[in-house]
Amino acid sequence: AxxxxxxxxxxxxxxxETVTLSCTYDTSExxxxxxxxxxxxxRQMILVIRQEAYKQQNATENRFSVNxxxxxxxxxxxxxxxxxxxxxxxxCAYRASLGSGGGADGLTFGKGTHLIIQP
Amino acid sequence: DAGVxxxxxxxxxxxxxEVTLRCKPISGHDYLFWYRQTMMRGLELxxxxxNNVPIDDSGMPEDxxxxxxxxxxxxxxxxxxxxxxxxxVYFCASGTGTLNEQFFGPGTRLTxx
Numbered sequence: 273a274x275x276x277x278x279x280x281x282x283x284x285x286x287x288x289e290t291v292t293l294s295c296t297y298d299t300s301e302x303x304x305x306x307x308x309x310x311x312x313x314x315r316q317m318i319l320v321i322r323q324e325a326y327k328q329q330n331a332t333e334n335r336f337s338v339n340x341x342x343x344x345x346x347x348x349x350x351x352x353x354x355x356x357x358x359x360x361x362x363x364c365a366y367r368a369s370l371g372s373g374g375g376a377d378g379l380t381f382g383k384g385t386h387l388i389i390q391p
Numbered sequence: 392d393a394g395v396x397x398x399x400x401x402x403x404x405x406x407x408x409e410v411t412l413r414c415k416p417i418s419g420h421d422y423l424f425w426y427r428q429t430m431m432r433g434l435e436l437x438x439x440x441x442n443n444v445p446i447d448d449s450g451m452p453e454d455x456x457x458x459x460x461x462x463x464x465x466x467x468x469x470x471x472x473x474x475x476x477x478x479x480v481y482f483c484a485s486g487t488g489t490l491n492e493q494f495f496g497p498g499t500r501l502t503x504x
Contacts, residue, residue: 305491315480317495363434377446378424378436379493 274299276366278382285354286390292339293349293385295364301325303369306340306347307379312360320362323347351387359389393417395496397483403502409471412499415464416485424493425458425468426482434482440466473503 275298285291297306308320323331323340331338335355339348351358365379396415404410416423424439438448440460448458455474460466470477480500484493 307492315498315500317482317484317498319492322491377422377441378439378450379426379434380436381434383433 274301274366274368274380276364276380276382278364278385280385281383282386282388284388284390285351287354287356289354290350290352291354291387293351293362293364293387295347295349295382297345297347297364297366299345299366299368301368305367305369306338307365307367308336308338308347308349309363309365309381310358310360311363311384317363321349354389356389356391359387361386395483395485395494397481397496397499399499400497401500401502403504404473405504406474407472408503409469410473410477410501410503412468412481412483412501414466414468414483414496416466416483417494418464420485420487420494421463422486422488422493423460423466424484424486425466426484428480428482428498429478437468470501473501475503477501478503 277296279294304325306323310318310320321331321333321336323338330340335352337350361384363384364382367379398413421442425437426434427437428434437450438458439446443460456470458468480498482498483496486493
């Protein structure tokens with residue numbers, strides 16, 4: 273079974289600084305998708321960024337970017353120019369390619385990193 | 392679009408009672424997922440449907456849990472009888488065939504006393 277590990281239960285960063293959240297995963301698949309979701313206190317799950325494993329180029333969405341290292345099975349999230357509104361739980365998630373069978377179409381989540389933004 | 396709609400937002404019940412959680416996916420989405428979030432276990436997939444058909448229910452914890460999707464616009468997750476350890480936030484999510492993104496509902500916070 274696939275596993276996703278987030279080794280940082282909590283991170284703190286000064287407003288306007290840059291922070292990197294770590295995520296590693298374990299899979300025997302070669303084609304899959306990786307996601308970062310944000311969960312603010314409202315508990316709404318919001319997609320931040322996604323990466324397709326067959327794409328070598330790292331995904332970027334405005335202030336959010338990833339460092340995808342396929343061989344190392346690492347998928348870190350970098351948040352630049354941190355803002356107070358970035359404070360939330362961040363979850364790394366894995367999904368196998370469609371048609372892999374079983375529960376592959378669902379997301380496997382890490383335990384999350386609580387990000388604190390210091391004003 | 393209104394997004395994924397879940398009801399109720401909060402539910403408090405007593406042990407042994409039946410609980411029914413409801414979900415309306417985004418129109419046009421053919422996948423529907425039920426997840427549960429607890430402090431101990433994090434976010435875990437319970438069951439998912441494709442075109443109203445259950446594909447994998449291996450995440451359903453026990454026979455006390457059941458889920459149905461009678462049509463493309465409605466799904467229920469039922470717990471009977473409920474137990475205190477079922478207390479959690481239950482999320483419904485929907486997506487299209489490529490599943491580049493799963494859209495989550497606001498969740499139902501269930502408390503079983």
